[in-house]
Amino acid sequence: MTFRKYLVLAGITAFGTAGDSLLARGMKQIGSLSLHNLSGLLLAILNPWVTVGILLLLGFFACYICSLSWADLTYVLPATSLGYVLVAMIAHFIFHEVISPTRWLGITLIAAGVGFVAASPSVTFSHDQNSPDASHDAVSGGRVMKRSNYE
């Protein structure tokens, strides 16, 4: 794992969190969508909060598929899961959504689960279906990660 790769993982968390939050703000302005009124979906995209939210989620997507090209799915997801807790914080402190004590406990458990995975040395390599001879393992920072070379 190089510094640039950690930056990509951070980008997934930051863009994803900010994008979701802006999207939620825009959708709250628009109100409930109805399955009978699908034109509401097109209007939703015209809302500035939704537009910027979508742009940020595009940034998220670029970082996401980039990380999937050099890391396992079961490595990328926990490594970037801190965003869920961040979303709850933003919902509470910026949008003033009421979060009950049980919901706070749920958020705590999710965060604990995420930490449990992220802190563990994750051996996630597998036998490659396409080119078993070309894959090798790179050990960095206590983590063993799958690296495949298809060239």
Added chain:
Amino acid sequence: MNEIYAWAAIALIILASTTGDVLLSYSMKHVGDVGELLQRRGLAAVLGRVLATPTFALGLLAMGVAFYSLLFGLSWGNLSLVVPASASLTFVANALAARIFLRERVSRRRWIAALLVAAGVVLMAL
């Protein structure tokens, strides 16, 4: 009533995004390290190679379904319910799917973590 709609949207998000995640992960492993490819061949080559992978388009389609389910879900439920509930259950579903379809090795530690996350989601729904 809106709560039932919100949970229906959450179920659809989980199904669609797990399908999308697995397809995208499979596609990007097939493409190879984007960072290396970018340095050697440039952005156009990377984009061409990604777009030429058929499973990538399917993954994108599944992600699109998940995205619109999220839009509906967010209009029916609170941000602090819809996003963590769908995302963390997707995390559990993904661990299963990655093991079955991508043949990734999921350790016992990860399964315990998945259960912690699932328990957290149940608490959030109470």
